[in-house]
Amino acid sequence: METKVIIISVIAVIVSYFMGNISPAILIGRLHGIDIKKEGSGNAGTTNVLRVLGKKAAIATLLIDIFKGVFAVLLGKLAGAYFLEPEFAPYMAMACGLAVFCGHIWPIVFGFKGGKGVATAFGVLMAVSPFLGLAELGIVIVTVALSRMVSLGSVVAAISFPFIANYYDPRYLGWGLLMALIVLYKHNANISRLVKGEESKISFKK
Structure with missing residues (x-):
């Protein structure tokens, strides 16, 4: 087996x-x-x-x-x-x-x-879990709508995910934390620009 x-x-x-x-x-x-x-x-x-x-x-x-x-x-x-x-x-x-x-x-x-x-x-x-997916989607939509920055939505969702996963089902905590850290790592340049106020914004009109 x-x-x-x-x-x-x-x-x-x-x-x-x-x-x-x-x-x-x-x-x-x-x-x-x-x-x-x-x-x-x-x-x-x-x-x-x-x-x-x-x-x-x-x-x-x-x-x-x-x-x-x-x-x-x-x-x-x-x-x-x-x-x-x-x-x-x-x-x-x-x-x-x-x-x-x-x-x-x-x-x-x-x-x-x-x-x-x-x-x-x-x-x-x-x-894996529609609840987790929709919760993260909601965070991204609200963040992007307020900031017009896609990268900020991704970063906020990544930071939030381990907490949501742990609250919903502790089995997902380690897995969620690893994925979140990878997303944050891949957004390191975006985070740097966000801190400096230089990150690009999207235009909803376009």
């Missing part, structure tokens, strides 16, 4: 990681003849795609990044519930969620240079 658990767990995590390597920002950029990592902010994420390529490309990027997070968690739940034991499902879901999240941020197929993981993290949260 232990060997079976290890083999299935490793396979599910590896598949989830490579699912995270699918970078719509980079691939859509290439379709337009550009390297998105060399344009705008240089980040392979929705906000930069919006600034460089427009709304349609940004929406496609956002949806793909969200749904790959969802699919990876569903894979983890399936592996846990049907191939192992039902009690493994939540933990396999979290493991695969973390793997797809890391695969998005550090994709081996793109030289370990991916996005910041916010959209994929949202997809992971919605699949």
Whole structure:
């Protein structure tokens, strides 16, 4: 049984990681003849795609990044519930969620240079626990609406997440703290600009 658990767990995590390597920002950029990592902010994420390529490309990027997070968690739940034991499902879901999240941020197929993981993290949260996903979405929406800064919404949501996760279900605390720290690490340049009052704002009219 232990060997079976290890083999299935490793396979599910590896598949989830490579699912995270699918970078719509980079691939859509290439379709337009550009390297998105060399344009705008240089980040392979929705906000930069919006600034460089427009709304349609940004929406496609956002949806793909969200749904790959969802699919990876569903894979983890399936592996846990049907191939192992039902009690493994939540933990396999979290493991695969973390793997797809890391695969998005550090994709081996793109030289370990991916996005910041916010959209994929949202997809992971919605699949692991809709309550956690919607709570984080609410924080992002309110923060961005008040500040017009997407990065601030991501940072505030990351800081809030471990507390919300611990309150909702302590099983998610360590997992949530790790994901939050990674998001904050990936936003270190944004945090520096926020402190200096130099962070870019988005225009809702546009």
